[in-house]
Amino acid sequence: DPKIIQKPKYLVAVTGSEKILICEQYLGHNAMYWYRQSAKKPLEFMFSYSYQKLMDNQTASSRFQPQSSKKNHLDLQITALKPDDSATYFCASSQTGQHSGNTLYFGEGSRLIVV
Amino acid sequence: SQWGEENLQALSIQEGEDVTMNCSYKTYTTVVQWYRQKSGKGPAQLILIRSNEREKRSGRLRATLDTSSQSSSLSITGTLATDTAVYFCATDAGTQVVGQLTFGRGTRLQVYA
Numbered sequence: 001d002p003k004i005i006q007k008p009k010y011l012v013a014v015t016g017s018e019k020i021l022i023c024e025q026y027l028g029h030n031a032m033y034w035y036r037q038s039a040k041k042p043l044e045f046m047f048s049y050s051y052q053k054l055m056d057n058q059t060a061s062s063r064f065q066p067q068s069s070k071k072n073h074l075d076l077q078i079t080a081l082k083p084d085d086s087a088t089y090f091c092a093s094s095q096t097g098q099h100s101g102n103t104l105y106f107g108e109g110s111r112l113i114v115v
Numbered sequence: 116s117q118w119g120e121e122n123l124q125a126l127s128i129q130e131g132e133d134v135t136m137n138c139s140y141k142t143y144t145t146v147v148q149w150y151r152q153k154s155g156k157g158p159a160q161l162i163l164i165r166s167n168e169r170e171k172r173s174g175r176l177r178a179t180l181d182t183s184s185q186s187s188s189l190s191i192t193g194t195l196a197t198d199t200a201v202y203f204c205a206t207d208a209g210t211q212v213v214g215q216l217t218f219g220r221g222t223r224l225q226v227y228a
Contacts, residue, residue: 042221106157
């Protein structure tokens with residue numbers, strides 16, 4: 001059984017609309033992350049959360065807002081969607097929020113297509 | 116080698132053959148991690164090798180790291196059709212950001228039965 005649940009698995013959205021991607025992990029990890037993978041770019045780090053606190057936001061615009069209601073839960077709200085936002089969004093987690101040598105565990109991704 | 120603006124590399128081999136995939140990175144890293152991503156799935160870590168290690172083995176997998184040339188390799192011996200996947204190397208690129216890995220573009224490996 002998958003230990004990191006992402007929903008929905010696929011979605012199609014209209015330009016300008018808003019969507020929320022859901023992620024829950026059942027690994028008992030303290031840190032969670034969002035990554036994005038598109039046809040044009042390698043897998044790309046977006047956000048880092050440790051103990052429900054935002055640690056870093058690297059490349060994402062303000063249209064991308066992570067939301068953590070529980071320690072094992074990290075959603076991603078995307079507003080004013082653009083076709084360039086089309087990608088697969090992966091949620092990941094790690095045991096601790098320490099820096100070096102963390103193994104990341106990834107979910108199966110949410111594939112977003114913006115038309 | 117995978118990295119930067121290079122296109123995704125592709126390899127096709129027969130089951131039972133050995134294969135080596137290479138990765139070069141541009142920035143100092145404390146670790147190199149190798150991940151495998153099967154079609155429709157998320158990446159899964161295979162091996163983590165630290166900057167003070169030159170080689171790491173796990174079953175049929177062997178990773179090497181040469182910090183002087185900033186390169187790493189992943190070898191698979193006796194490949195199976197189930198090894199078909201995209202293989203990525205990832206580094207921490209010296210960042211202090213928790214969980215931030217920089218991934219290469221990957222090598223697509225097709226193993227024919």
